[in-house]
Amino acid sequence: MPPSATSSFGSAFLTPVQLKKSAPKWTRLQKNLPHVLESMGFTTEEKILKGVSIQMGIPYVTILEGMIEPEAAGMISESLARAHVVIPLFKSDDSLIVGMANPMDVRAIDELAMISRLQIRPVMVPLRTVLESIQKMYAGPGRQDIKPVGEATADVSVAVGMAQEQLIRFQADDLTVATELNSLIEEGVLRRASDIHLEAGEKIARVRFRVDGMLHDGKTVELSRYVALVARVKILAELDITETRLPQDGHIRYLQSSVPRGIGMAMLGSGQAVDIRVSTVRGVFGEKVVLRILDSNKSLRSLRDMDLSPPVLEMFSTAIRRPNNIILVTGPTGSGKTTTLYAALAELNDLTRNIVTLEDPVEYHIDRITQIEVHPKIGLTFAAGLRSILRQDPNVVLIGEIRDVETAEIAIQVAITGHQVFSTLHTSDAVGAVNRLITMRIEPFLISAALGGVMAQRLVRKLCEKCVQPARADRRRARGAPGQRDHRTIL
Numbered sequence: 201m202p203p204s205a206t207s208s209f210g211s212a213f214l215t216p217v218q219l220k221k222s223a224p225k226w227t228r229l230q231k232n233l234p235h236v237l238e239s240m241g242f243t244t245e246e247k248i249l250k251g252v253s254i255q256m257g258i259p260y261v262t263i264l265e266g267m268i269e270p271e272a273a274g275m276i277s278e279s280l281a282r283a284h285v286v287i288p289l290f291k292s293d294d295s296l297i298v299g300m301a302n303p304m305d306v307r308a309i310d311e312l313a314m315i316s317r318l319q320i321r322p323v324m325v326p327l328r329t330v331l332e333s334i335q336k337m338y339a340g341p342g343r344q345d346i347k348p349v350g351e352a353t354a355d356v357s358v359a360v361g362m363a364q365e366q367l368i369r370f371q372a373d374d375l376t377v378a379t380e381l382n383s384l385i386e387e388g389v390l391r392r393a394s395d396i397h398l399e400a401g402e403k404i405a406r407v408r409f410r411v412d413g414m415l416h417d418g419k420t421v422e423l424s425r426y427v428a429l430v431a432r433v434k435i436l437a438e439l440d441i442t443e444t445r446l447p448q449d450g451h452i453r454y455l456q457s458s459v460p461r462g463i464g465m466a467m468l469g470s471g472q473a474v475d476i477r478v479s480t481v482r483g484v485f486g487e488k489v490v491l492r493i494l495d496s497n498k499s500l501r502s503l504r505d506m507d508l509s510p511p512v513l514e515m516f517s518t519a520i521r522r523p524n525n526i527i528l529v530t531g532p533t534g535s536g537k538t539t540t541l542y543a544a545l546a547e548l549n550d551l552t553r554n555i556v557t558l559e560d561p562v563e564y565h566i567d568r569i570t571q572i573e574v575h576p577k578i579g580l581t582f583a584a585g586l587r588s589i590l591r592q593d594p595n596v597v598l599i600g601e602i603r604d605v606e607t608a609e610i611a612i613q614v615a616i617t618g619h620q621v622f623s624t625l626h627t628s629d630a631v632g633a634v635n636r637l638i639t640m641r642i643e644p645f646l647i648s649a650a651l652g653g654v655m656a657q658r659l660v661r662k663l664c665e666k667c668v669q670p671a672r673a674d675r676r677r678a679r680g681a682p683g684q685r686d687h688r689t690i691l
Contacts, residue, residue: 278338284308299325400486437478525652526615557598599623615650630656
């Protein structure tokens with residue numbers, strides 16, 4: 201059990217002995233703490249909510265009569281109110297007062313703020329009171345689709361149970377955890393990090409930043425706070441916070457918001473938006489989270505800004521302008537393949553061409569280009585999306601990655617039938633791309649007919665322009681160590 205649950209939550213109305221007795225049942229049965237405490241007769245839901253209300257500094261109300269304004273129902277739809285278990289109460293200046301069974305549901309607060317265009321001020325209300333109020337507020341003559349309170353309670357009991365568990369876990373530290381996560385992302389952006397690693401150890405958790413391809417140590421986090429930090433990431437990425445055993449993937453978009461800092465999205469500066477890919481996996485000591493930072497405001501590079509050698513630049517520029525072929529860029533993860541392809545699209549992006557991309561996710565937004573993001577959960581895979589793209593009369597098609605045989609087959613057919621196709625493959629060198637396509641059972645004669653060029657690339661560390669200093673090399677280093685190739689031949 202997290203120490204914070206014992207110190208702040210427990211000391212208000214539970215004895216240490218009671219908490220100690222409830223801990224095995226809570227962890228063994230994977231039940232939320234409030235339900236366990238109620239079932240053991242140690243406390244009640246009302247006492248739990250009052251204690252959390254005091255710790256969080258959020259008003260706690262049990263009776264809503266006289267607080268609900270009729271026009272408030274017009275600000276929030278019934279479907280949204282039921283989905284997030286909230287009840288709009290009244291408007292005060294530029295704020296909307298909302299009754300919530302879980303006032304720490306930041307996703308709900310963000311969505312309500314966006315729809316109402318008002319600042320959301322939550323009030324803690326018991327679950328049954330919220331459901332009954334929703335029933336009364338939105339009920340109308342002839343309505344048959346409103347469930348009885350008992351059925352509605354059963355439908356949301358699991359979700360609300362998780363929300364209550366989250367409340368107990370975060371307590372008064374939640375705003376601090378939100379600020380801490382915001383600070384980590386801000387630090388990653390300022391350090392120009394491509395990834396932020398949150399790693400759980402045996403005794404402590406660690407944060408690391410990948411900058412210019414190298415990992416650098418950041419701050420350390422106590423394990424009790426690390427659990428809350430990971431939960432915060434999952435909530436923003438719309439992942440299941442109760443699932444800690446299976447890997448999960450999600451997406452967060454940070455941008456300036458009207459929601460107060462620490463409750464809503466991070467504020468990274470006026471107009472600045474940062475897209476973050478989230479990946480979680482279970483380790484021996486807990487979950488590891490990797491945040492891939494994609495700065496949407498970064499300006500697109502041109503091919504001349506890619507530091508390609510003149511011969512390679514000339515060959516690649518010629519290849520991308522040939523019609524009816526497929527251009528592949530290969531290399532390991534994070535080697536800049538997508539950046540190179542975006543630079544190629546920028547060269548071809550004019551009024552005469554219809555360019556369509558299929559990506560996972562869309563990393564940069566480009567004018568005059570139709571960009572589609574794949575969603576495998578709803579059946580929009582690379583292969584399925586590529587079939588739909590062909591009915592959009594494209595001249596140029598970019599496929600984020602060729603991952604399977606079906607996508608490879610369709611991509612080859614698209615190139616042969618009169619389109620320019622750009623994509624990436626995970627191979628160590630350019631020749632390996634041909635072997636990879638053959639192992640995918642693509643006929644060699646189709647490969648030779650469709651393949652217009654393959655470029656393998658790596659990221660090369662550059663000297664810092666601000667801190668670089670001249671150094672005198674001895675003769676041995678100038679000639680190169682025995683067996684060491686001259687760097688010019690590598691390039």
